[in-house]
Amino acid sequence: GNSVTQMEGPVTLSEEAFLTINCTYTATGYPSLFWYVQYPGEGLQLLLKATKADDKGSNKGFEATYRKETTSFHLEKGSVQVSDSAVYFCASSYGNNRLAFGKGNQVVVIP
Amino acid sequence: EAQVTQNPRYLITVTGKKLTVTCSQNMNHEYMSWYRQDPGLGLRQIYYSMNVEVTDKGDVPEGYKVSRKEKRNFPLILESPSPNQTSLYFCASSLQRGVDTQYFGPGTRLTVL
Numbered sequence: 001g002n003s004v005t006q007m008e009g010p011v012t013l014s015e016e017a018f019l020t021i022n023c024t025y026t027a028t029g030y031p032s033l034f035w036y037v038q039y040p041g042e043g044l045q046l047l048l049k050a051t052k053a054d055d056k057g058s059n060k061g062f063e064a065t066y067r068k069e070t071t072s073f074h075l076e077k078g079s080v081q082v083s084d085s086a087v088y089f090c091a092s093s094y095g096n097n098r099l100a101f102g103k104g105n106q107v108v109v110i111p
Numbered sequence: 112e113a114q115v116t117q118n119p120r121y122l123i124t125v126t127g128k129k130l131t132v133t134c135s136q137n138m139n140h141e142y143m144s145w146y147r148q149d150p151g152l153g154l155r156q157i158y159y160s161m162n163v164e165v166t167d168k169g170d171v172p173e174g175y176k177v178s179r180k181e182k183r184n185f186p187l188i189l190e191s192p193s194p195n196q197t198s199l200y201f202c203a204s205s206l207q208r209g210v211d212t213q214y215f216g217p218g219t220r221l222t223v224l
Contacts, residue, residue: 034212036215041217042217042218043115043201043215043216043217043218044154044201044203044215045215046212046213046214049212089153089154096142096159096161097142097159097161097205097207097211097213098144098156098159098169099154099156099213101146101153101154101155102153103151103152103153104153104154
């Protein structure tokens with residue numbers, strides 16, 4: 001079945017550091033891939049998405065590239081800010097608009 | 112403003128006391144869904160609906176019911192809540208039944224004692 005794996009544990013880094021959060025997926029067919037962000041006390045918001053292999057999604061300085069050969073969709077940002085502190089979820093589509101979510105990564109950016 | 116609303120935002124209840132969490136969207140979306148979020152488990156889908164009067168089980172439907180009598184509303188019903196249903200619940204909607212961005216409500220934190 002479809003599943004998404006995110007790297008274990010929270011991520012703590014200093015302001016202006018480079019952020020990478022790994023995401024790999026297993027799927028039948030060719031899913032669309034998403035990154036959602038959850039700020040404290042809020043629901044999830046779409047951060048970016050990619051619908052086919054080699055597509056790059058980007059938004060707010062974040063990027064992720066759909067890599068079919070490695071079944072990955074790693075999230076990157078070149079210079080994080082304190083306001084980027086949040087929980088980040090990778091997700092893969094399947095079936096009728098269903099999403100398989102990863103477990104999420106807490107990102108804490110220290111001034 | 113386009114949004115998904117949920118009520119209540121916080122609820123503490125006791126085992127066995129029936130409750131309903133409401134979800135409403137004002138975007139004329141066909142697709143709606145309920146998830147629960149638990150530490151270390153991410154989000155898991157409870158039920159989803161592709162249109163009025165069309166609902167289907169997600170990955171963790173046991174102990175829950177839903178209905179979709181109108182396009183905008185998709186209530187989640189716990190007929191006899193138990194402590195293992197203590198969780199953070201999110202409603203989501205999207206325009207189409209195909210792959211499309213889902214819009215999430217703010218969440219309902221439920222505690223069952």
